[in-house]
Amino acid sequence: MQLRNVLLIATGLALVGAAGVRAEAQNQAPFTIRRPPDGATVREKVKVQIPLGSIPDGGYVAMYIDGEFRGAIPVSDDDREEMMKAAAKRNEPAYFTYVWDTKAPVRAKFSTKATSPADGEHEILARLYAPRPNSSTGGSILKETTSVKVNVANKLDSSNVGAIKLSYRYRDGDSKDYARTGTSAIVAGLTQGLNRSDDQELVSYKSDLAVGIEDKYPNGNAIVRNNMRTLEVRQSGQSTVYPSNSLPTALYQELDPFGHVVYQNSTVSFDQFALLGVPVSATLELPILPKNAVSVGDTWSTQHVSLEIPGTAPENQPKVTVESKLEGIEWEGGYPTAKIHQTYDSSKAGGLKAKSIIFGTTEVDSPSIKMDQDIYIAYRSGTLVKVVRNLEVVGKTTSEIAGGGGAPGIGAGGTSAMGSGSGGMMQQMMGGGKMGGPAGLAGMGAGGTGSSGMMQRMMGGRGGSASGGMMQQMMGGRGGVGGKGRGAGPGGMQLGGMGGPAGPAGAGSGGGMMQRMMGGPGGAGMGGSSGPGAGTGMASQQITLKATVVTELKAPVQQAGR
Numbered sequence: 319m320q321l322r323n324v325l326l327i328a329t330g331l332a333l334v335g336a337a338g339v340r341a342e343a344q345n346q347a348p349f350t351i352r353r354p355p356d357g358a359t360v361r362e363k364v365k366v367q368i369p370l371g372s373i374p375d376g377g378y379v380a381m382y383i384d385g386e387f388r389g390a391i392p393v394s395d396d397d398r399e400e401m402m403k404a405a406a407k408r409n410e411p412a413y414f415t416y417v418w419d420t421k422a423p424v425r426a427k428f429s430t431k432a433t434s435p436a437d438g439e440h441e442i443l444a445r446l447y448a449p450r451p452n453s454s455t456g457g458s459i460l461k462e463t464t465s466v467k468v469n470v471a472n473k474l475d476s477s478n479v480g481a482i483k484l485s486y487r488y489r490d491g492d493s494k495d496y497a498r499t500g501t502s503a504i505v506a507g508l509t510q511g512l513n514r515s516d517d518q519e520l521v522s523y524k525s526d527l528a529v530g531i532e533d534k535y536p537n538g539n540a541i542v543r544n545n546m547r548t549l550e551v552r553q554s555g556q557s558t559v560y561p562s563n564s565l566p567t568a569l570y571q572e573l574d575p576f577g578h579v580v581y582q583n584s585t586v587s588f589d590q591f592a593l594l595g596v597p598v599s600a601t602l603e604l605p606i607l608p609k610n611a612v613s614v615g616d617t618w619s620t621q622h623v624s625l626e627i628p629g630t631a632p633e634n635q636p637k638v639t640v641e642s643k644l645e646g647i648e649w650e651g652g653y654p655t656a657k658i659h660q661t662y663d664s665s666k667a668g669g670l671k672a673k674s675i676i677f678g679t680t681e682v683d684s685p686s687i688k689m690d691q692d693i694y695i696a697y698r699s700g701t702l703v704k705v706v707r708n709l710e711v712v713g714k715t716t717s718e719i720a721g722g723g724g725a726p727g728i729g730a731g732g733t734s735a736m737g738s739g740s741g742g743m744m745q746q747m748m749g750g751g752k753m754g755g756p757a758g759l760a761g762m763g764a765g766g767t768g769s770s771g772m773m774q775r776m777m778g779g780r781g782g783s784a785s786g787g788m789m790q791q792m793m794g795g796r797g798g799v800g801g802k803g804r805g806a807g808p809g810g811m812q813l814g815g816m817g818g819p820a821g822p823a824g825a826g827s828g829g830g831m832m833q834r835m836m837g838g839p840g841g842a843g844m845g846g847s848s849g850p851g852a853g854t855g856m857a858s859q860q861i862t863l864k865a866t867v868v869t870e871l872k873a874p875v876q877q878a879g880r
Contacts, residue, residue: 347371349446349462352413356466361649364420366442367413368464370401376449378458381416384440386426390447391416418442420470421650441467474647474654481611482644482656485575486604487700488540493530494701496602499523500867502628502678508712508862517864520678521628523551526872529602538575543568544601551598569600575700577604599632602869604702605658605693608642617643620660625689625709628865629676636670638662640689651703651871653696662689675711677863682713702871709865714858 347369354360366381370393373379378392393401393414405412420440423432443465447458501522506512526548533541545568549560572580582601606620620642624635640662648657664670664687674683691707 349373349444350464351442351444351466354442354466354468357468358466359469359471360420361470361472362419362421362652364418364442364468366416366418366444368416368444370398370405370412370414372462373414373446374448374461377461378447379414379416380445380447381418382441382443382445383418383424383435385443386424388418388424389416416444421472435470437470437473439467439469441465472648474649476614476647479614479647481613482697483611484607484656484695484697485538485700486573486577486607486702487575488531488534488538488542488573490531490534490540493528495872496527496529496869497872498525498527498599498867498869500598500628500865502863502865505710505862505864508860510859510861511718519552520863521551521553523549523598525549525598527600527602527869532570539572539580542571542573542602544571545569546600549598566600571601573604575607576609577606599626602702603705605660605691605705607695612644614644614646617641623660623662625662625670625687626707626865626867627675627677627687627709627711629678629680636672638664638670639668647697648694650694653694653701653703654698655694655703656697658693658695660689660691660693662687664688674713677711677865680715680717680861680863682711682715682861682863683858685711685713687711702869704871705867705869707867711863713861715861716858 349368349372351366351368353367354364368379373393375395378390380390381388391414401414402412420435423434425432443463445460446462446464448461450457450459499522501519503517503519504512506514506517512518525546528543528545528547530543530545531540532543546565547562549565551558551560569583571582574580603624603626606623608618608620610618612618619639621639622637623640624632624637626635630636640660642658642660645657645659647654649655650657662669664672664685670687672685674681675685675687676682677685688710689708691705693702694704695701696703
């Protein structure tokens with residue numbers, strides 16, 4: 319028995335020693351890019367892997383692509399533990415991993431436009447930084463550098479493809495999941511009065527959509543069921559996750575093989591989001607495909623394409639004709655796909671000439687609208703893989719757009735009666751914002767940037783940035799306290815024959831009924847003398863807004879001949 323115990327102790331010490339050697343070896347692992355190897359051909363999302371043991375505690379890795387800095391990634395104790403656990407489950411060494419998306423557009427230094435990396439040779443470089451030794455002030459020092467050169471090959475040789483007959487091939491009982499993300503924003507550099515250097519996000523969202531084929535007809539048409547499973551909306555820096563029972567019910571469509579909608583049931587349940595400027599859609603919205611076979615480089619016109627303007631209900635969306643081009647054959651989501659690029663410009667002949675539109679909750683006058691989108695179709699299986707849509711609206715607005723204003727929202731709004739940002743649906747009906755809304759208390763003070771509610775419009779206009787209400791127009795023109803243009807406007811209750819000062823309402827023409835009865839025109843214009851608060855109303859300002867929506871097939875099913 320004693321001999322057995324001695325043997326057990328000796329064996330235990332040997333195991334501990336071996337574990338210590340392995341740990342020491344891991345901590346001394348060379349800092350080098352193991353994957354991909356130098357000279358490898360890569361595509362789409364590339365995992366760049368470095369031995370985890372080569373990164374000391376408190377260290378971080380700075381990543382560069384073709385000399386352009388892409389990010390500095392620290393490795394915390396929790397990160398290290400998770401990486402080691404995951405590696406143990408796979409029975410392989412632990413790696414620090416950086417994912418390089420070779421198709422993601424990036425804006426290079428000194429460039430104003432984001433572009434995707436071209437096919438060909440690129441350098442991946444990693445630098446290891448470690449805590450400065452024996453330093454009370456902290457800081458890091460560069461320890462090691464490693465790099466590899468790879469050949470990006472996202473595009474396929476189209477010379478062997480020829481003309482392609484594109485169509486959706488519905489399969490009875492088939493089901494696919496799609497992820498959709500969207501965002502809308504005011505472009506800082508192209509907008510007057512936006513007191514910030516970065517774009518101001520208005521609203522963003524992400525959702526999951528399940529698309530199932532309920533029935534397949536002999537003519538190739540199918541009944542398609544669209545069911546949104548999750549929805550998260552971010553406004554004014556706050557995110558809201560909607561429970562499944564508050565999401566709209568499933569939407570059914572009959573679609574032909576080219577994406578035309580033959581029939582669909584009502585979309586009323588999504589109007590509430592559209593009216594609040596949230597660009598949420600309940601359908602997959604299959605892009606319309608050409609009926610004739612097309613080759614790479616071919617162009618054609620596609621009619622009845624919805625512009626998908628945020629804030630406009632689906633049934634009111636403008637339908638336009640866009641220019642389409644088959645740009646090439648390339649890998650996307652693991653599929654060889656046909657890439658179609660579509661563009662639209664309202665300033666060209668035959669373009670949409672709208673007097674004004676609503677983008678989010680902002681009214682834009684004399685808008686110029688541009689749209690471009692990339693469509694990826696797995697042409698062998700007839701599967702929509704991805705759609706990237708960009709919309710730009712340029713025009714004039716009288717809405718206050720100073721930086722820092724809150725976005726319109728579902729339950730979001732200003733922080734006080736004089737706060738900025740308009741409120742949600744009930745807030746907009748009752749008074750905007752919180753506790754009285756950004757437009758002030760029933761128009762009794764200028765201040766907010768958002769639209770006011772029903773009572774504000776009746777009693778005091780739309781606060782700081784809109785025309786007066788019924789009582790103002792009867793009693794004192796469109797001005798008055800809280801009238802158009804931060805309290806400035808044509809006339810006010812105290813103006814007129816009584817000779818009172820303009821006060822905060824400002825001077826202007828167009829006195830109300832009581833003015834004309836009591837004193838008629840006088841002073842400046844028809845509204846009495848001007849006072850210290852004189853003003854002429856808010857002038858139109860240039861504004862540029864943009865919206866981006868990405869719809870992408872999730873976890874594509876691997877199958878032959880796709």
